[in-house]
Amino acid sequence: MKKLDLDDKKIEKARELAGKIVSPVQEFISSHTTVSVERAVLRLFGVDGVNRDEIPMPNVIVDNINNAGKLSKGAAWWLGKALISLDCTLPDIYEKLEDKKFDITSVNGASDEEVREFLDTQAGEVLDEITGKREKRKSLKEKLGEGKEPLLYVIVATGDIYGDVVQAQAAALQGADIIAVIRSTGQSLLDYVPYGATTEGYGGTYATQENFRIMRQALDRIGNEIGRYVRLVNYSSGLCMPEIAVMGAMEELDMLLNDAMYGILFRDINMKRTFIDQYFSRRIIAFAGLIINTGEDNYLTTSDAVEEAHTVLASQFINEQFALRAGLKPSQMGLGHAFEMDPLIENGFLMELAQAQMAREIFPEAPLKYMPPTKHKIGNIFFSHLLDGMFNLASVMSNQSIHLLGMMTEAIHTPFLQDRFLSIENAKYVMNNTRNLSDDIMFVKGGYIQERAQKVLDEAVRMLEEVEQTGVMKAIENKKFASVSRSPGGGKGLEGVVAKAKDYYNPFEEKLFQFFNCR
Amino acid sequence: MKKLDLDDKKIEKARELAGKIVSPVQEFISSHTTVSVERAVLRLFGVDGVNRDEIPMPNVIVDNINNAGKLSKGAAWWLGKALISLDCTLPDIYEKLEDKKFDITSVNGASDEEVREFLDTQAGEVLDEITGKREKRKSLKEKLGEGKEPLLYVIVATGDIYGDVVQAQAAALQGADIIAVIRSTGQSLLDYVPYGATTEGYGGTYATQENFRIMRQALDRIGNEIGRYVRLVNYSSGLCMPEIAVMGAMEELDMLLNDAMYGILFRDINMKRTFIDQYFSRRIIAFAGLIINTGEDNYLTTSDAVEEAHTVLASQFINEQFALRAGLKPSQMGLGHAFEMDPLIENGFLMELAQAQMAREIFPEAPLKYMPPTKHKIGNIFFSHLLDGMFNLASVMSNQSIHLLGMMTEAIHTPFLQDRFLSIENAKYVMNNTRNLSDDIMFVKGGYIQERAQKVLDEAVRMLEEVEQTGVMKAIENKKFASVSRSPGGGKGLEGVVAKAKDYYNPFEEKLFQFFNCR
Amino acid sequence: MEEKLKKIKPYGDTLNDGAVQLSFTLPLEAGPRADAAALELSKKMGLEDVHVVHSNSLGLGFSFFVVYGKCRHLIDVEKLKFIETAFPLMEFDEVNRYIRMKIGRKITVAGACTGTDAHTVGIDSIMNMKGFHGNPGLERYSEITAYNMGSQVRNEDLIAKAIEVDADAILVSQVVTQKDIHLSNLTHLVDILEAEGMRDNVILVVGGPRITPALAKELGYDAGFGPGTLPQDVASFIAYEMARRKGGES
Amino acid sequence: MEEKLKKIKPYGDTLNDGAVQLSFTLPLEAGPRADAAALELSKKMGLEDVHVVHSNSLGLGFSFFVVYGKCRHLIDVEKLKFIETAFPLMEFDEVNRYIRMKIGRKITVAGACTGTDAHTVGIDSIMNMKGFHGNPGLERYSEITAYNMGSQVRNEDLIAKAIEVDADAILVSQVVTQKDIHLSNLTHLVDILEAEGMRDNVILVVGGPRITPALAKELGYDAGFGPGTLPQDVASFIAYEMARRKGGES
Numbered sequence A, B: 001m002k003k004l005d006l007d008d009k010k011i012e013k014a015r016e017l018a019g020k021i022v023s024p025v026q027e028f029i030s031s032h033t034t035v036s037v038e039r040a041v042l043r044l045f046g047v048d049g050v051n052r053d054e055i056p057m058p059n060v061i062v063d064n065i066n067n068a069g070k071l072s073k074g075a076a077w078w079l080g081k082a083l084i085s086l087d088c089t090l091p092d093i094y095e096k097l098e099d100k101k102f103d104i105t106s107v108n109g110a111s112d113e114e115v116r117e118f119l120d121t122q123a124g125e126v127l128d129e130i131t132g133k134r135e136k137r138k139s140l141k142e143k144l145g146e147g148k149e150p151l152l153y154v155i156v157a158t159g160d161i162y163g164d165v166v167q168a169q170a171a172a173l174q175g176a177d178i179i180a181v182i183r184s185t186g187q188s189l190l191d192y193v194p195y196g197a198t199t200e201g202y203g204g205t206y207a208t209q210e211n212f213r214i215m216r217q218a219l220d221r222i223g224n225e226i227g228r229y230v231r232l233v234n235y236s237s238g239l240c241m242p243e244i245a246v247m248g249a250m251e252e253l254d255m256l257l258n259d260a261m262y263g264i265l266f267r268d269i270n271m272k273r274t275f276i277d278q279y280f281s282r283r284i285i286a287f288a289g290l291i292i293n294t295g296e297d298n299y300l301t302t303s304d305a306v307e308e309a310h311t312v313l314a315s316q317f318i319n320e321q322f323a324l325r326a327g328l329k330p331s332q333m334g335l336g337h338a339f340e341m342d343p344l345i346e347n348g349f350l351m352e353l354a355q356a357q358m359a360r361e362i363f364p365e366a367p368l369k370y371m372p373p374t375k376h377k378i379g380n381i382f383f384s385h386l387l388d389g390m391f392n393l394a395s396v397m398s399n400q401s402i403h404l405l406g407m408m409t410e411a412i413h414t415p416f417l418q419d420r421f422l423s424i425e426n427a428k429y430v431m432n433n434t435r436n437l438s439d440d441i442m443f444v445k446g447g448y449i450q451e452r453a454q455k456v457l458d459e460a461v462r463m464l465e466e467v468e469q470t471g472v473m474k475a476i477e478n479k480k481f482a483s484v485s486r487s488p489g490g491g492k493g494l495e496g497v498v499a500k501a502k503d504y505y506n507p508f509e510e511k512l513f514q515f516f517n518c519r
Numbered sequence C, D: 001m002e003e004k005l006k007k008i009k010p011y012g013d014t015l016n017d018g019a020v021q022l023s024f025t026l027p028l029e030a031g032p033r034a035d036a037a038a039l040e041l042s043k044k045m046g047l048e049d050v051h052v053v054h055s056n057s058l059g060l061g062f063s064f065f066v067v068y069g070k071c072r073h074l075i076d077v078e079k080l081k082f083i084e085t086a087f088p089l090m091e092f093d094e095v096n097r098y099i100r101m102k103i104g105r106k107i108t109v110a111g112a113c114t115g116t117d118a119h120t121v122g123i124d125s126i127m128n129m130k131g132f133h134g135n136p137g138l139e140r141y142s143e144i145t146a147y148n149m150g151s152q153v154r155n156e157d158l159i160a161k162a163i164e165v166d167a168d169a170i171l172v173s174q175v176v177t178q179k180d181i182h183l184s185n186l187t188h189l190v191d192i193l194e195a196e197g198m199r200d201n202v203i204l205v206v207g208g209p210r211i212t213p214a215l216a217k218e219l220g221y222d223a224g225f226g227p228g229t230l231p232q233d234v235a236s237f238i239a240y241e242m243a244r245r246k247g248g249e250s
């Protein structure tokens, strides 16, 4: 139901502007690759494990190639060539690489034809495998069924994957639909993906393939028990965006937090690096049928949610264009927004509702990710619990899809078992008790809510016009988003950006392109 | 704003039926008095204090007259006659009454004329005094101003009036607009009003004139400090309804819980007795400009709030007619209703909202008293706090007037200082944050909310038709209200009912009648 | 939870991390002194790693605190003493069948909410037809004759009724517990029953939101039922206890 | 509250009634045993008159409790030890005036949120123009030159900056406290400063939601500021402390 009387022309205009904003970046992206993109490609080919110094094999290989100054041709090429030339398996290559003097790019033998054919065949198989996993998920979801939207999303963050499993299964029993395993603090700044099961993380558990697997199994087990499909989420933003996307596809995750803007603004990751990484990661995610979650909600933790509401909307338009260009369907775009206004504002709830409803109407097919109040949470857990209740209400009143649960202890610690229980209980009560309220109310024409939404849309259009003028990189430098300034030359990871050579070859890029073009 | 599309004809019809229901009871009332009505009259004349056996003087005198079998002429008459005949003051009479053999009705001397004139003059003075207090309150209210509606109403219940003062003042500081001092458990069944300041009550503090005075002063003091008028409430339902009404008028209370139906159903007080008491008490209250609070909300503590919602509405119609006949203006009718549905019902909030909005539309001028969830409260204080938040929302969304705050510890104990604080904080947040939501939304025509309200109105009309057939006393016997059965001959206090003699004289009744007829 | 611990502590997100939440009010002006008092108190209660995560003034020299900390105390699970009223939980039909078989006649019960306590909902939930949460009340059992006297009933009147109807069991409800009024009320009932020499002839049951099996035993009752009790719990207990006393069960 | 008590307890609705609320989770299946454990634990914590007012299963062998009880422990108000960072609280203009008068030159401060901690909002609230809750940040003071390095800053880099700008004060923000990461981070900074022989030449201030004056002192900082700190608090402290060290205040 459309309730806000928004001007469709303005929405269209915003989309156009966002398209124009994204185009030049997209051009830059196409002509570059990164160490992480290349490691992701290797992972797709099955490269995994660590060497004797505990360095992950994808890093070992890419560093090897990069040190030889030959990454611009694509890591797959050199690996493929070495495998055929030496007629060996991956473990053989790993073994050779233990010798620091071994240079994988120096292996010769196979012809370009042979390498290309080998890579194409292999890539085809890998993609078939991913398709298989995608189908498997789909049928499991159909078999078990899912909870009602808004789906209840909670985090676990014990730092021990086995502890996380207990928390996650208990949460599922209590009614959670989606489980996110929070990463160890600072993992997004690591230029590699840790290996193996984690039992001691800081404020979270490392995103590793093994951890993904352990949790996926645990959730499938509990899902079968309770007869409800439980989704698994992890974080792909950061320096290893594409690799984690691959891991997510392999281990059958359902969603990944995935947003270059988030990394730039909140992790000080170099923008060039992460835009490139984002593109390839989203190609994989699109193919694997996962949902991305974007991070616009975070803007409101540093800038004021009333004043800067339009920056969230403007960024959603931009993110949508980036996503479309990477082949994501609207139904895979969990665009982020948040309930972050100062609770002491008169009629603040009306503004929140306007914002949430607006996002719903502008992105009707997107499984919006709605974030709870966090910034204005304080140690008064009773008040905090109430605030979450009002957030839950706003969500069901505006038909949100992916609903992150607020915790009454948000200002204190990562959730205890009981915090999560109380939070789920809160959401279940509020949402069930007001289930069809949204169908039963209309907003007064020209009233407070409508005017607020219209104002925010106007401001977003104005902002997009400005960003289109300066370009998104300059706009970021000018603190347009989240009041944070980052420069194209600053931040972490720029050294991992490599201009593609003319003969750069990444079999997946091509195949994925084909896949999307023929859809 | 009318939102429910209710049929005005049905509302009119309900009012007519309620009028017909009340008429025969009103006739019965007019021809009877009670010991408590007579004690109230004596209190108006200034009778107060206790005798050497600690028995309140109003009781001593009325019992004296009653024992002589002469109460049917009215206690005022005998007291007036004695005072003139003996040319003495009240203390002299008290002194004489210490002698158990003294019979006040045997005092002779004054002529009927003299007595009548004396009583009329005195009564005139007393009523002038009450008018003065009423004016004083009005101007204080104007000077200080009041909080925004819904006004926040909290209880204090330490059992010690000085403890109550601390709680009440703190509550006012925290934002409460209205303070009710809960009575000691069981006081409503006492056929006298205790005397003096209470420092040890059970689950409450006795309603005594001294306690009223202490709290009134305390609230005026804090009200002046914070620059906001703080209202004081106490309880007049029970066996001493009229006396407490007089005390409330004298001590400048702002509101009194006052409802015969409550006493009948929940305290097993005889219905004849309490209907008579209610009438005179309401005459006083009407004159003194207080607001009554009725107790329909309580029905939903024993019967189901979804199934029996219409009984609340039907009873409100009846109570309105009783109130009108006692001279109360609609603006003095704090008709009770409550948010008492099982929180686990899907769309329960929509039904609650329908009910609250309906009461608002049907009684547009009444300062409705909206009661919080209590019955479904459990020891889970976090859930309970949330439930109160949703109640606060329903209240502000339907423009209620007098809003009783729910306590997160409702299922546990009478409120601690911190409970009240958290509750006020809850209401202030929710109401401020959604202040104009009500102005900004409409209900879908023929939607869930409208249909629910219309259904409840239909059922209420049907019920009133039935009650009109059987009479209200029989209807009570048939468990029509609160699923409780009470018979006209049962319950406490019937022995205190006295048929008025032809020459019954109560100077106030007449004066109050005149007052209202010429308004 | 696979692990079975013998000595346990509260759990936040790691086994035996001891996580506990407190809230309370102190009669001190909000400020560093009050915060220090809150910290001190929490430590005295056995908390380590105490965080006073919230404090605010309540006015008039009071302040409110929310505290999280880690509790030192360990509970030895195996040494815990608790009373479980021992009886086989039976459903509606089973109870009727059981009474027919083991007692061979209808059981009579008299119940009331006593003293000045006016809360009928609890006792009604147990005794009236309608029952509680869909579970039918004692009145509906074919093999039980139930007399519910309502609320505000004097102990003396309840006993008189029990004598009049020759009750096998007396059911008492107590909801209001302020100033421990329920304790004196409940003790008083037992005292009169003993004075009348009736105590051993009836099954004496008490219920209410603050009643626990342990408290009931302590006060001299045969059983106590707390929040969420269903009529079938009470029916099962009475039937079983009667059979046991007859020697039909042990 | 007229009465001044020396020994206090928590307050529910009567002075020193001891009322305290607890909530916690136990690694036990919900039921009488778990309830008994909750009761036992509450008693060990020094509660009397304990009511386990709520319990429910959390699944997987855990259960959740809400408890009310009356605390035995008394706090001797006069014996409480607490650290109040001693400085006169000055407003914006006053601070500037004070610096001009007592120091006679601009003060330089360097600040950062250190380690892997990425929370800038706290340090920004104190240092940036905009300030916090309408209270202007250090950057806005005419007599203060403020360098805010943002978040995720290594201790070494912060110190290098302090040396570079010849800072009078170093401001550190620490928000993430999981696994006590802030403690090692904060101690590490002091260690380097000492190793560099710089410790006594700077005023060292730490802030964050879990920072208390006491903790700051314990870790070797000159002052610590917790939740709700305003820039003027920090400005006042630094100005006063500099004057004091110069001998201008005592």
Ligand code: B12
Pocket (backbone or CB within 6 Å): B182, B183, B184, B185, B186, B203, B204, B266, B298, B301, B302, B374, B375, B376, B377, B378, B409, B410, B411, B412, B413, B414, B415, C111, C116, C117, C118, C119, C120, C121, C122, C123, C125, C126, C132, C171, C172, C173, C174, C175, C176, C177, C178, C205, C206, C207, C208, C209, C210, C225, C226, C227, C228, C229, C230, C234
């Ligand atoms: C409804 C209600 C009322 C209604 C009662 C209507 C009625 N006819 O019963 C009205 C409005 C009249 C009322 C009045 C008062 N109430 Co009241 N009331 C409540 C309320 C909201 C719900 C109680 C209820 O019905 N629960 C539902 C039933 C089903 O639960 P239950 O009683 O626990 O019963 C279950 C079990 O305990 C058990 N059980 C109970 N009895 C028995 C007996 C046997 C034999 C067995 C086997 C089992 C059993 O089985 C039942 C089903 O599982 C509670 C708060 C709350 N949410 O609990 C306050 C509450 C009980 N009331 C309270 C008070 C103080 C009062 C007043 C004294 C206030 C006053 N000063 O005016 C008055 C006076 C009452 C009096 N003299 O007793 C306090 C008691 C505080 C305390 N611990 O002492 C409470 C807790 C509210 C509060 N926080 O202040 N009240």
Ligand code: B12
Pocket (backbone or CB within 6 Å): A182, A183, A184, A185, A186, A203, A204, A266, A298, A301, A302, A374, A375, A376, A377, A378, A409, A410, A411, A412, A413, A414, A415, D111, D116, D117, D118, D119, D120, D121, D122, D123, D125, D126, D132, D171, D172, D173, D174, D175, D176, D177, D178, D205, D206, D207, D208, D209, D210, D225, D226, D227, D228, D229, D230, D234
């Ligand atoms: C906003 C926020 C974020 C934003 C930060 C954006 C940004 N640029 O700062 C984002 C989304 C990026 C984020 C990320 C994470 N966060 Co965060 N975040 C918060 C949140 C919601 C608010 C913090 C805030 O801005 N408060 C407002 C400011 C003004 O308050 P403040 O920091 O206390 O500052 C005041 C005082 O403390 C003092 N002060 C602070 N610093 C200083 C310094 C000096 C010198 C002085 C004098 C005073 C002072 O003055 C300030 C003004 O009064 C809190 C929860 C909460 N409501 O508190 C969680 C919270 C702090 N985050 C938390 C966590 C765990 C994380 C993550 C690690 C999660 C993860 N694993 O991914 C990540 C990673 C961050 C990292 N590596 O550090 C936890 C920390 C738990 C703990 N105690 O360790 C919290 C408590 C949430 C939770 N319950 O889990 N977060």
Ligand SMILES: Cc1ncc(COP(=O)(O)O)c(C=O)c1O
Pocket (backbone or CB within 6 Å): A183, A184, A186, A187, A188, A235, A236, A237, A238, A257, A258, A259, A262, A267, A293, A294, A295, A296, A298
């Ligand atoms: C889009 C996005 N990515 C990633 C993250 C988390 O990243 P990190 O692990 O770096 O904290 C967030 C957290 O809020 C996010 O919004």
Ligand SMILES: Cc1ncc(COP(=O)(O)O)c(C=O)c1O
Pocket (backbone or CB within 6 Å): B183, B184, B186, B187, B188, B235, B236, B237, B238, B257, B258, B259, B262, B267, B293, B294, B295, B296, B298
């Ligand atoms: C109308 C009315 N009168 C009186 C009372 C309280 O009376 P008592 O003091 O008898 O509990 C209530 C309480 O809910 C009420 O609703």
